[in-house]
Amino acid sequence: MPNAIEVDHVSKRFRLSSERHSDLKGRIVNRRRAKTVIEEFWALKDVAFDVKEGSTVGLLGHNGSGKSTLLKLVGGILRPTSGEIRRRGRLASLLELGAGFHPELTGRENVYLNASILGLSRRDIDARFDDIVGFAEMERFIDEQVKHYSSGMYVRLGFSVAINVDPEILLIDEVLAVGDENFQRKCLDRIKRFQKDGVTIVFVTHAPDLVRQICDRAVVLDQGEMVIHGEPGEAVREFREHLLGRAAEVLDKVEPTKKHGELVRVTDVAIEYPEADRPYVRNGESATIRIAFDASEPVDDVVVAIALHATDGHVVFGQNTWGLGEKVRLEGSGEIAFELQSVSLLEGTYFLTVNVHTREGARMLDIREQLDHLDVLNHDGNYAWGVADIPVKLDLSKLGGGT
């Protein structure tokens, strides 16, 4: 199989400046100082891999790992600082659904505009128009102005246009996370059909589950560096381990802020998994969060709180010592452990926030925001999705029909 995409030792540098000087005055005034103001930041460092024609590759990494940057480079939206990207075949990118939809135009007009942005000719669009509208289930609203659409309708129409472009290479950026469950299922089916038709697919995700489900290969990125390019299972394992290793590194580097941590300092947070050689918990297993602290003088009536956040920042679970009916007095150095007796969560990474405050006046003593995280893996055969793992019993006895 020839390669559809070759990523040849690609690096990408962004220039960040605390203040953007995109006006003339700023440019002139800051010309001298420009060098010091601008901060360089390598979003990608020497990334190299090939994608075989007709294969599906997942780009795994957490926020800021450079996976979206890589996708934009492959899509020709950004240009690499060094290295080269070679592509063969007609490209469609689902970087954002309905990019370029104009609110004042009708759905019909926008379909034509959007499809021509993606490279379809008018005749092609005429031929596919009914398919596009049908897939999006938008027949009734297609002649309405897009500004009256709900966000779900917007996304459905955008996706529908994009997949009807008949790409040879398809780039997908976490768009599968939108739309309702029914539509997501439909999208996934469509992607599987693309795979059968020999379309090369590159997609970005931080859902390892999806990678195992549909990818032939996976690339794991961390802080712009390629950690591994290999089999999905292998890559997912590496992804988890690497994430964990890096979190520990970050932890060492972080100094407690001056303001907080004067009286009480959280010196260490450790998550204890059920088995020592397995840095994750399966649904329903237990895990222990150990918080080591150091109090420079005795403090009475302290509340120690923990919270787990999903990757999108939502709090999934929160609890504290006061809520558990305990009054805490900190003195010298010591440790507090929260044993989560049953982690009823589904597969994913959950970031941990720990804070220590006084109950009276709620004075913050120390806080560690999302430096640590809890990894949850599904039991084999657990196909539920979402965040909460709720045991379900199915009753089919009243189904009727054959016995």
Place this chain on the structure above:
Amino acid sequence: MAGHLADIWSYRELLANLVRKELKVKYKNSVLGFLWSLLNPISQVIVFTVVFQIVLKNTIPFFPIFLLSGMLAWNLFALSLAGATGSITGNHQLVNKVYFPREILPLAAVGANCVHFLLQSIVLLATIMVTGVGFDWRWVWLVVPALAVLLLLTSAFAIFLSAINVYARDTQHLLDVVLMAWMWVTPLVYQWELPAKKLHEHGIPASFILVNPIVSVTVTLQRALYQQHYVGAGAAREPMLPMNGQWWYLRNLGIIGACSVVVFILAMRLFHRLEGNFAEEL
């Protein structure tokens, strides 16, 4: 360079669709719709006629025809540049998310104004018919090379400005000021001979006016479409436009055309160099 042009050519349907979008969006929800495109030059004619013919008593015969024959081309030039300058920054959601040759965006702004220009030309032609001034067929053909050069010049500037504006957002505001001044130094409302005479008094040849590149276009259009070459009567009768032959006009267009090609190539080069970072700057 050739590759880029081929790339743009392969996206010509997108260009047509973006032009269509721009026109549709502009007149969506307005009662008069496309009529506004015609009302604009008509109101220009009324205002300038009142100010220059009635208040300031200039005696240019068939002033509306004279005015429109140059002014429509200027409007195409100025409005295209104004539209093109903000075209990349205004479409950041597209530039950030989808690949297509970015030159399409400023070119679409030029295209939309071409459509306006064609519609407005109907007003001009109708005026020429109604007034009975008629055409001089030996000159009318100069309209074709004049418009070709105008289009090339406008596109070159449009591409250049749209790229610059991404890095220096002041460009669009600066442009407004420059365009206003530029319009008044271009012989559109007054005739060529007015500045030519002044320059002559200072010993500067009249062709100095041609340093302003748009003049070659507008003065050719005026000569080709406007049949009244003299202002005043009797002893005070004097020419309005350069009384040179067709070759003089064609030569000027040729020079500006050649310059436009060079500017166009430079603009494309610059655009291509800056383009790689558009998505980051927006």
